[in-house]
Amino acid sequence: MVPAALALYGMRLNILKHNNDIKTLQATPFDVSDQPEIDVVNTYPDKSKLYHIVFRVSAKIEDSKDVTFSYSLFSADILTIDNNSFPSRSGLILDAPPNPLDGVNKSYKISGRADLEWRPLLCSQNVDTADIAVRKLLSATGCTNSQWGGGMTGVYPPASINSYSNGFLVRARPGDFIGLSTAFGVANCSDPDGARCSLSQEIVELT
Numbered sequence: 001m002v003p004a005a006l007a008l009y010g011m012r013l014n015i016l017k018h019n020n021d022i023k024t025l026q027a028t029p030f031d032v033s034d035q036p037e038i039d040v041v042n043t044y045p046d047k048s049k050l051y052h053i054v055f056r057v058s059a060k061i062e063d064s065k066d067v068t069f070s071y072s073l074f075s076a077d078i079l080t081i082d083n084n085s086f087p088s089r090s091g092l093i094l095d096a097p098p099n100p101l102d103g104v105n106k107s108y109k110i111s112g113r114a115d116l117e118w119r120p121l122l123c124s125q126n127v128d129t130a131d132i133a134v135r136k137l138l139s140a141t142g143c144t145n146s147q148w149g150g151g152m153t154g155v156y157p158p159a160s161i162n163s164y165s166n167g168f169l170v171r172a173r174p175g176d177f178i179g180l181s182t183a184f185g186v187a188n189c190s191d192p193d194g195a196r197c198s199l200s201q202e203i204v205e206l207t
Contacts, residue, residue, distance in 0.1 A: 036053060036054065036055045036056070036180060036202050036204055037053070037054040037056075038051055038052070038053050038054075038204065038206070039051070039052045040052075041169065044171075047173060047174075048171055048172060048173045049171070049172065049173070049174065049206070050169060050170075050171050051169065051170050051171075051172060051178075051206060052167065052168075052169055053076070053167065053168055053169075053170065053178065053180070053204075054165055054166070054167040055074070055076075055165065055166050055167075055180045055182070055202065056163065056164070056165040057152065057163070057164050057165075057182045057200055058161055058162070058163045058164075059152070059156075059161070059162040059163075059184075060159070060160075060161050060162075061156050061157065061158055061159060061160050061161070061162065062158075062159075063158060064158055065158065066155050066156065066157050066158070067155070067156050067186055067187075068154075068155045068156075068186060068187055069128070069152045069153050069154055069155075069156065069162060069184055069185070069186055070127075070128060070129040070131065070134055070153065070185045070186065070187065070188045070189065071125065071126060071127045071128065071129060071134060071138060071151075071153060071184060071185050072125065072126050072151035072152035072153060072164065072182060072183070072184040072185075073100050073101065073123065073124070073125040073126075073138070073141065073143060073181075073182070073183045073184070074100075074123065074124050074125070074151070074166045074180075074181070074182050075097070075100040075120065075121075075122070075123040075143070075180075075181045075183075076120075076121040076122050076123070076168060076170070076178060076179065076180055076181075077097040077108070077118040077119060077120050077121055077178070077179040077181075078118065078119050078121055078170065078172060078176055078177070078178055078179070079094075079110070079116070079117075079118050079119070079176065079177040079178075079179065080119075080172075080173070080176050080177075081116065081175070081177070092110070092113070092116075093110070093111050093112065094110070094177070094203065095109075095110050095111050095118075096179060096181075096201050096203060097118045097179035097181055097201065097203075098118070099181070099183060099192055099199050100123060100141055100143065100181050100183050101137060101138075101141060101183045101192040101197065101199070102141075102192060103140040103141060103142075104140060104141070104142040108120070118179055121168075121170060121178075122145075122168060123141070123142075123143040123145060124143065124145040124146075124147070124151075124166065125138055125141065125143050125145065125146045125147070125151070126146075126147050126148075126149060126150045126151025126152065126153050127146060127147070127148060127149075127153070128148065128149050128153035128154065129188055131188040131190070133188070133190035134185065134188050134189075134190050136190070137185075137190045137192070151164055151184075152164045152182075152184050164182070166182075172206055173206070174206050174207050175205065175206065176205075176206045177203055177204065177205055177206070178203070178204050178206060179201065179202070179203050180201065180202040180203075180204070181199065181200070181201045182199070182200045182201075183197070183198065183199045183200075184197075184198055185197045185198075186198070
């Protein structure tokens with residue numbers, strides 16, 4: 001997993017909290033931008049809330065030729081930190097959720113804290129290729145909600161914009177963190193760390 005303070009080649013990590021937006025763009029043939037929208041649908045007597053979250057990803061094609069998106073995968077995870085696990089004047093490195101392409105054995109643990117970990121909420125994947133290596137990669141993610149086509153898949157010409165959104169409901173408490181991840185592969189990329197595989201992530205604190 002990648003600490004929130006760091007960004008590695010091939011991924012983009014945004015931390016959104018109190019409208020402070022920290023962005024690191026990835027070195028790929030496209031420029032990726034995203035911005036989640038969060039609305040409170042209902043408030044319950046136990047002070048939890050029902051949130052409607054919409055996560056959008058727009059990839060502007062900056063290559064000089066057509067770009068084929070072979071697949072895309074969306075996942076959402078939740079992290080709860082209570083007062084007992086995070087006392088006053090203590091610090092924490094907020095790791096991003098695992099890359100959804102890392103397979104079923106990916107770690108959800110927070111660095112240095114055996115008592116804290118992300119919990120998976122949901123995932124969905126869209127596939128538009130019969131490539132054996134790609135199908136093997138996606139079958140190892142553990143995501144059973146799979147569809148042929150749709151999502152970010154398809155062929156996009158230079159200067160075009162590939163836009164994708166995913167909305168869902170979650171009941172949680174203010175102060176919980178939601179990790180939103182969209183992974184996608186260009187030209188049948190089957191190596192999650194490869195230059196043609198990309199990961200866009202947001203961590204948002206619910207209020």
